[in-house]
Amino acid sequence: xxxxxxxxxxxxxxxxxxxxxxxxxxxxxxxxxxxxxxxxxxxxxxxxxxxxxxxxxxxxxxxxxxxxxxxxxxxxxxxxxxxxxxxxxxxxxxxxxxxxxxxxxxxxxxxxxxxxxxxxxxxxxxxxxxxxxxxxxxxxxxxxxxxxxxxxxxxxxxxxxxxxxxxxxxxxxxxxxxxxxxxxxxxxxxxxxxxxxxxxxxxxxxxxxxxxxxxxxxxxxxxxxxxxxxxxxxxxxxxxxxxxxxxxxxxxxxxxxxxxxxxx
Amino acid sequence: xxxxxxxxxxxxxxxxxxxxxxxxxxxxxxxxxxxxxxxxxxxxxxxxxxxxxxxxxxxxxxxxxxxxxxxxxxxxxxxxxxxxxxxxxxxxxxxxxxxxxxxxxxxxxxxxxxxxxxxxxxxxxxxxxxxxxxxxxxxxxxxxxxxxxxxxxxxxxxxxxxxxxxxxxxxxxxxxxxxxxxxxxxxxxxxxxxxxxxxxxxxxxxxxxxxxxxxxxxxxxxxxxxxxxxxxxxxxxxxxxxxxxxxxxxxxxxxxxxxxxxxxxxxxxxxxxxxxxxxxxxxxxxxxxxxxxxxxxxxxxxxxxxxxxxxxxxxxxxxxxxxxxxxxxxxxxxxxxxxxxxxxxxxxxxxxxxxxxxxxxxxxxxxxxxxxxxxxxxxxxxxxxxxxxxxxxxxxxxxxxxxxxxxxxxxxxxxxxxxxxxxxxxxxxxxxxxxxxxxxxxxxxxxxxxxxxx
Numbered sequence: 038x039x040x041x042x043x044x045x046x047x048x049x050x051x052x053x054x055x056x057x058x059x060x061x062x063x064x065x066x067x068x069x070x071x072x073x074x075x076x077x078x079x080x081x082x083x084x085x086x087x088x089x090x091x092x093x094x095x096x097x098x099x100x101x102x103x104x105x106x107x108x109x110x111x112x113x114x115x116x117x118x119x120x121x122x123x124x125x126x127x128x129x130x131x132x133x134x135x136x137x138x139x140x141x142x143x144x145x146x147x148x149x150x151x152x153x154x155x156x157x158x159x160x161x162x163x164x165x166x167x168x169x170x171x172x173x174x175x176x177x178x179x180x181x182x183x184x185x186x187x188x189x190x191x192x193x194x195x196x197x198x199x200x201x202x203x204x205x206x207x208x209x210x211x212x213x214x215x216x217x218x219x220x221x222x223x224x225x226x227x228x229x230x231x232x233x234x235x236x237x238x239x240x241x242x243x244x245x246x247x248x249x250x251x252x253x254x255x256x257x258x259x260x261x262x263x264x265x266x267x268x269x270x271x272x273x274x275x276x277x278x279x280x281x282x283x284x285x286x287x288x289x290x291x292x293x294x295x296x297x298x299x300x301x
Numbered sequence: 302x303x304x305x306x307x308x309x310x311x312x313x314x315x316x317x318x319x320x321x322x323x324x325x326x327x328x329x330x331x332x333x334x335x336x337x338x339x340x341x342x343x344x345x346x347x348x349x350x351x352x353x354x355x356x357x358x359x360x361x362x363x364x365x366x367x368x369x370x371x372x373x374x375x376x377x378x379x380x381x382x383x384x385x386x387x388x389x390x391x392x393x394x395x396x397x398x399x400x401x402x403x404x405x406x407x408x409x410x411x412x413x414x415x416x417x418x419x420x421x422x423x424x425x426x427x428x429x430x431x432x433x434x435x436x437x438x439x440x441x442x443x444x445x446x447x448x449x450x451x452x453x454x455x456x457x458x459x460x461x462x463x464x465x466x467x468x469x470x471x472x473x474x475x476x477x478x479x480x481x482x483x484x485x486x487x488x489x490x491x492x493x494x495x496x497x498x499x500x501x502x503x504x505x506x507x508x509x510x511x512x513x514x515x516x517x518x519x520x521x522x523x524x525x526x527x528x529x530x531x532x533x534x535x536x537x538x539x540x541x542x543x544x545x546x547x548x549x550x551x552x553x554x555x556x557x558x559x560x561x562x563x564x565x566x567x568x569x570x571x572x573x574x575x576x577x578x579x580x581x582x583x584x585x586x587x588x589x590x591x592x593x594x595x596x597x598x599x600x601x602x603x604x605x606x607x608x609x610x611x612x613x614x615x616x617x618x619x620x621x622x623x624x625x626x627x628x629x630x631x632x633x634x635x636x637x638x639x640x641x642x643x644x645x646x647x648x649x650x651x652x653x654x655x656x657x658x659x660x661x662x663x664x665x666x667x668x669x670x671x672x673x674x675x676x677x678x679x680x681x682x683x684x685x686x687x688x689x690x691x692x693x694x695x696x697x698x699x700x701x702x703x704x705x706x707x708x709x710x711x712x713x714x715x716x717x718x719x720x721x722x723x724x725x726x727x728x729x730x731x732x733x734x735x736x737x738x739x740x741x742x743x744x745x746x747x748x749x750x751x752x753x754x755x
Contacts, residue, residue: 041584
C-alpha cells in the first residue's frame with residue numbers, strides 16, 4: 038500500500054482487464070438480469086465493488102464479490118469499480134472469508150471447549166450431516182479435555198468414544214477443523230549405555246524426550262531425573278526397570294520409550 | 302551451469318584472486334561472453350588503471366580477446382576477504398561498497414570505458430549491475446546477496462538487462478522548495494544538450510504548465526492527462542515538436558530542437574474520479590515513458606513542488622534526480638536534503654527495488670562563484686550534513702560536496718551564474734541558450750558537470 042500501486046484503493050478499471058472467477062456460478066439468470074437493470078438505472082456505478090488482485094501489470098483477477106462482475110458483464114459495462122487487495126494467498130483467502138464466500142476452518146489444536154461445542158452443534162443441526170446424533174456437548178468436553186498440541190490428524194478423537202467414528206463422521210470434522218501441530222521432532226540422539234553415560238549425555242536424551250513430549254515424557258523433569266540416574270549405583274542393573282523405583286515419574290510404560298535412547 | 306558446485310568451490314575467505322578465477326569466468330560465461338569475448342586486467346587508458354575484467358560480444362572480424370576494443374561491460378572484483386584475511390563487506394551502505402562503486406565509475410568514465418554501457422561489482426557474495434550513460438553511472442539492480450537459491454535467477458536477470466538497449470537517461474528536475482529555477486533549468490539544460498547533438502524529450506508534468514507555456518506550446522489532440530487514465534491511447538501522439546526559427550536567417554529556416562509532451566488543462570482538474578482511473582498510481586508515468594527509452598538520449602521531467610502525485614511520479618520515473626538550489630535560500634538547501642533522504646532514498650528507491658533512482662549532487666542556481674554568501678551557504682550545508690549524520694546516520698556529503706575526497710576537503714558546489722536574460726527569455730518563447738552565447742556557455746558547463754563525458 039504505497040502511492041506507487043493501487044493496493045487498498047477503490048479503482049475504476051476497464052472490465053476487459055479483469056479476469057473473472059473460473060468457479061463462480063451466478064444465481065438464476067433473471068436475478069442477474071434484474072440486478073443489471075438496477076445497476077444501469079444508477080448510471081452503471083456499482084457501489085458494491087468487485088474485489089480484485091493485481092495479476093500482472095494492468096491486469097487483474099477477481100477474488101470475490103463475483104456476483105458484481107456477472108451483473109456488470111450482463112449490463113454491458115466497460116468499467117467496473119473494484120477494490121484492489123494485496124496479492125497473497127492469505128490476503129485473498131481472508132477477503133473470501135470476509136465476503137462470506139466460505140467459512141473459515143477452526144484450529145482444533147488450540148480451540149476452546151466452547152468453540153468446539155459451537156462448531157459441533159452447528160454441524161449436528163445441519164440436515165443430512167453425517168454427525169447427526171452426536172452429542173455436541175459431551176464430544177466437545179471430551180475433545181477439549183485432551184492434550185491436542187501434538188495431534189497430527191483427527192484419529193485420536195475416535196478413541197474418545199464420543200460417537201465420532203472413523204469414516205464419514207471423522208472426515209466431516211476435517212471440513213471445519215484444521216490442526217497446527219508443531220513440526221516433527223529432529224533426529225533423536227544416538228542410543229548410549231546408561232551405565233557409562235556422562236550426566237550431560239543422559240540429560241541431553243531426557244531433555245529431547247521431554248521437549249518433544251515423546252512417550253509421556255512431557256511431564257518429567259530432565260534435570261532431576263538425570264541427577265537421580267547419575268547418582269544411582271548401576272553396576273548390577275540387568276535392565277532399565279530400576280528407574281521405575283526412583284519415584285521420578287518414570288513408570289514401566291515410559292521405560293519402553295527410554296529403551297530407544299539408552300542401553301545397559 | 303552447476304552454480305551450487307561453483308559457489309561451493311569458492312573458499313569462505315576467498316581473496317580477490319580466488320573470486321577472479323573461481324567465480325567471474327563462470328559469471329561471464331553465464332552472461333553470454335565466451336572465453337574469447339572477455340579479458341582480464343583490462344587497461345582503461347587512464348594512467349595505469351586496470352579494471353579486473355572487460356567483455357564484449359565478438360563480431361565477424363573482431364575478436365575481443367585480441368583487439369580489446371570497445372568493451373560493452375566492465376567488472377570490478379573484490380575478494381570475500383583481504384589477503385590478510387579481513388572480511389570485505391560489499392553490502393550496500395558499507396564503506397567498501399561505496400569505494401568499489403566509485404572505482405567502477407572511474408573505470409566506466411575512462412577513455413576506454415566510454416563504450417561500456419554496463420558495469421558490475423561483485424565479490425561473489427554480493428553483486429550489483431550498473432548502467433553507464435555518458436557521465437552518469439546508475440544502479441540497474443539493487444546490490445543483491447548471492448545465495449545458492451537465488452544465484453541462477455539473479456544472473457539471468459542481469460543477462461536480460463545487459464542484452465537490452467537503453468538509449469535514454471531520464472532526469473527529473475526537482476526540489477521540494479519552489480523558486481529554484483526548475484523549469485528554466487530544464488529548458489536550457491535540454492537546449493544545451495541538443496546543441497551537443499543529443500536527442501531530447503521534455504515532459505511537462507506540472508499542472509501549472511509553466512514549461513509548456515514558456516515555450517508557447519499547446520497540447521496535441523492526445524493529451525498527457527488522458528494517457529494517464531486510458532492505456533489504449535498512444536503516448537507518442539501526445540508529442541509536440543519545439544521548433545525554432547532563426548530571425549537573423551533571412552530564409553526563415555526553422556529548426557526542430559527537441560520534443561515536448563506538454564501539460565494540459567486536464568491535469569489541473571484531477572479529482573478522485575481521475576485518480577481512480579490511474580492504474581499503478583504514481584508509478585504510471587514511468588510505464589508511460591517506456592516507449593521512449595530507445596528514442597531519445599535524454600528525457601527531462603519538469604515537476605511541481607510539493608511531494609504529491611505529480612512530483613512522486615516524476616521522481617519514480619527517473620534514473621536520476623537533478624536538484625537545483627539557491628545559495629541564498631536556506632529552505633531550498635534543507636529541502637534538497639529532504640529530497641535525497643526522504644523522497645529518493647526512503648520513498649521511491651525502496652519501492653522501485655532496482656537500486657534507482659539516484660540523486661545527483663545539488664547545484665547553486667544563479668549564484669556568484671565565491672564570496673561571503675557562498676561561504677554562508679557552505680556553513681549551512683555543513684550543519685545539514687552534520688544533522689543527517691547524527692540523527693539519521695546518513696552521509697549527505699556526496700550530495701552536497703561531491704568533490705570531497707579522502708584527504709581533500711574541497712567543498713565546491715557547482716554554480717550556474719546569474720544572468721538577467723535567462724528569465725526574460727521566457728517571454729520570447731525561446732530558450733535563453735539559443736539567444737545568448739554566454740548563457741549557452743553556462744548551461745553547457747552544467748551539462749558537462751552532470752551529463753556529458755566529452
